[in-house]
Amino acid sequence: MPWARWAILAASVVVLVVLFVLLRPDDGSEGATPTRSSPSVTETSSPSDGVSPTPSGSQAPERTFIEVTYRNGEVQGPTSFTVPQGERIRLLVHADVSDEVHVHGYDLSADVTPQEAARIDFVANAAGRYEVELEGAGEPLFELEIVP
Amino acid sequence: MATVLATAVPAFAHGPLAGRRDLGVPLWLVVFGAAAALIISFVALSALWTEPRFESRPLPRARQSWIQSVLTNRALEWAIRIAMLVVFLVVAMASARRAGPLETIGPIVIYAWFWVGLAIAHALLGNLWATLSPFDTIGRLVGFDDEQGSSGRPYPSSWGRWPAAILLFGFVWVELVDPFGSFPGHLGILIMLYTLIQMAGMQRYGRRAWLENGEAFGVYFGLIAAMAPLTRDPNGYVVARPFLAGLAQVSPRPGLLPVIMVALGSTTFDGFSRSRLWTDATAELTALARTAASTAGLLAVIGIVTLAYVVAMRMAAGVVEGAWRPFAVRFSPSLVPIVLAYVVAHYFSFLVLEGQLGLLHLSDPFGLGWDLFGTSDWVINLALLSPTAIWYVQVAAIVIGHVGGVVLAHDRAIALYERGDAVRTQYALLAVMVLFTASGLLILSG
Numbered sequence: 001m002p003w004a005r006w007a008i009l010a011a012s013v014v015v016l017v018v019l020f021v022l023l024r025p026d027d028g029s030e031g032a033t034p035t036r037s038s039p040s041v042t043e044t045s046s047p048s049d050g051v052s053p054t055p056s057g058s059q060a061p062e063r064t065f066i067e068v069t070y071r072n073g074e075v076q077g078p079t080s081f082t083v084p085q086g087e088r089i090r091l092l093v094h095a096d097v098s099d100e101v102h103v104h105g106y107d108l109s110a111d112v113t114p115q116e117a118a119r120i121d122f123v124a125n126a127a128g129r130y131e132v133e134l135e136g137a138g139e140p141l142f143e144l145e146i147v148p
Numbered sequence: 149m150a151t152v153l154a155t156a157v158p159a160f161a162h163g164p165l166a167g168r169r170d171l172g173v174p175l176w177l178v179v180f181g182a183a184a185a186l187i188i189s190f191v192a193l194s195a196l197w198t199e200p201r202f203e204s205r206p207l208p209r210a211r212q213s214w215i216q217s218v219l220t221n222r223a224l225e226w227a228i229r230i231a232m233l234v235v236f237l238v239v240a241m242a243s244a245r246r247a248g249p250l251e252t253i254g255p256i257v258i259y260a261w262f263w264v265g266l267a268i269a270h271a272l273l274g275n276l277w278a279t280l281s282p283f284d285t286i287g288r289l290v291g292f293d294d295e296q297g298s299s300g301r302p303y304p305s306s307w308g309r310w311p312a313a314i315l316l317f318g319f320v321w322v323e324l325v326d327p328f329g330s331f332p333g334h335l336g337i338l339i340m341l342y343t344l345i346q347m348a349g350m351q352r353y354g355r356r357a358w359l360e361n362g363e364a365f366g367v368y369f370g371l372i373a374a375m376a377p378l379t380r381d382p383n384g385y386v387v388a389r390p391f392l393a394g395l396a397q398v399s400p401r402p403g404l405l406p407v408i409m410v411a412l413g414s415t416t417f418d419g420f421s422r423s424r425l426w427t428d429a430t431a432e433l434t435a436l437a438r439t440a441a442s443t444a445g446l447l448a449v450i451g452i453v454t455l456a457y458v459v460a461m462r463m464a465a466g467v468v469e470g471a472w473r474p475f476a477v478r479f480s481p482s483l484v485p486i487v488l489a490y491v492v493a494h495y496f497s498f499l500v501l502e503g504q505l506g507l508l509h510l511s512d513p514f515g516l517g518w519d520l521f522g523t524s525d526w527v528i529n530l531a532l533l534s535p536t537a538i539w540y541v542q543v544a545a546i547v548i549g550h551v552g553g554v555v556l557a558h559d560r561a562i563a564l565y566e567r568g569d570a571v572r573t574q575y576a577l578l579a580v581m582v583l584f585t586a587s588g589l590l591i592l593s594g
Binding site: 023024 | 168169171184188195250528531
């Protein structure tokens with residue numbers, strides 16, 4: 001009788017392992033190095049208020065641009081962006097108020113005024129979903145999803 | 149910068165404490181987790197678990213060694229109690245100073261180290277809170293009698309653990325809904341209020357009588373500690389027992405089910421309220437309306453979880469033609485592993501990543517610019533956990549919690565009923581546990 005039990009136990013372990021191997025995607029992308037293949041992924045969100053998405057300074061290598069405009073108490077355009085891990089990011093936030101733009105988790109901030117956009121440059125080295133908000137108003141701007 | 153934070157109106161309940169969310173668990177892993185939960189619970193129940201192993205299991209005899217004399221040493225116990233009282237006072241003071249959520253050690257120690265870290269420690273090491281609890285230590289120092297309070301009457305047994313359930317709800321409301329829940333200043337007032345309630349309760353009904361029914365954290369940690377492989381025997385000696393076995397000894401009493409339902413429902417709500425579905429739906433609301441909506445949401449999720457469990461219990465009780473109420477209370481400890489599983493799945497990364505903030509603040513607990521241990525200019529290492537590692541921990545927690553719950557309920561059923569009845573009572577319970585597991589996994593994938 002204990003023999004049968006061991007057989008059932010062994011069979012279920014085998015089933016689980018086979019299931020795991022079958023279901024798991026085998027492209028090896030998870031946890032691996034970020035894809036550096038695609039040259040210069042520039043992702044710009046719609047209304048660019050005269051600020052061109054071209055990198056300032058000619059030596060700047062590829063960067064992902066994320067540009068957001070906050071007007072009349074609302075974010076114009078999408079409120080979530082997905083960026084591969086390891087990417088160099090430039091956030092540009094335009095607003096019709098004076099406040100502080102804060103990237104949670106990375107804990108980066110920059111001041112924004114109606115005259116001057118907030119600019120935050122950083123490398124997205126930690127995966128996760130991070131809230132970007134207008135700190136003073138407590139107003140969420142968008143969510144930055146950094147995927148491996 | 150400091151003043152900006154201090155006057156800020158927070159957007160989300162956790163405020164800046166939880167501005168990071170975990171990435172959604174990939175679908176294949178969700179499917180695998182669900183399949184594993186079903187296969188393991190089916191195999192465990194049909195083939196491996198045919199007689200009760202946990203019910204009325206006597207505690208093993210304590211083995212005498214020098215470790216026992218350390219663990220039962222009164223002087224050491226009191227040194228730890230006083231040290232913890234000092235820690236409590238530091239955290240309370242750090243939580244009382246008006247500041248931003250990230251500026252003092254208070255909020256992060258309360259929500260990460262204490263609420264999440266201690267819960268996990270209890271599941272592994274047993275009831276630490278019995279010694280660490282500052283409320284117990286205060287009660288002993290003041291000299292309240294164990295059972296005899298000023299009221300002259302014993303603690304009303306019909307109240308059971310309802311006071312703990314209500315206070316626990318208060319805590320999760322502050323944690324998940326209260327817009328100022330992560331702000332020092334506000335938190336300090338609440339800590340003081342909670343301490344006063346505990347002192348009044350002990351004064352009126354006796355220290356032990358009150359604490360085991362009305363101290364929310366003691367009741368909550370005590371339930372989680374019941375699954376630990378270590379416990380103390382009546383003489384205070386530490387003995388080992390199988391993992392989960394202690395939950396079969398939890399005495400059913402009024403209010404036990406509400407405590408478990410508040411714990412289970414609140415974690416579910418937290419996961420749900422951070423999903424895009426919820427944040428988009430409430431984005432347009434004013435701060436006050438958002439608080440009202442979140443309060444309603446929290447109550448609704450606790451209600452739905454309770455309803456699902458009660459419906460299953462009514463069906464199960466119908467099989468053996470018994471009343472459902474005692475039945476529901478008797479089987480409720482089998483949900484405790486699922487409570488812990490949800491805590492681990494939702495807050496493990498919060499403890500390991502945001503929890504590092506506590507280490508930084510050790511050097512400057514009150515946010516006054518000190519640098520006692522040279523850690524105040526450390527930076528949080530968000531890369532400490534890869535998303536893959538977080539996903540595996542999350543899914544493993546849910547699957548293990550599910551299997552633990554199923555095994556406990558099954559063990560109790562075969563101890564109480566004939567084989568055929570026992571199996572049939574389990575169908576409804578198994579269904580509700582599969583529901584909890586599936587919803588837990590779905591929330592993680594969102």
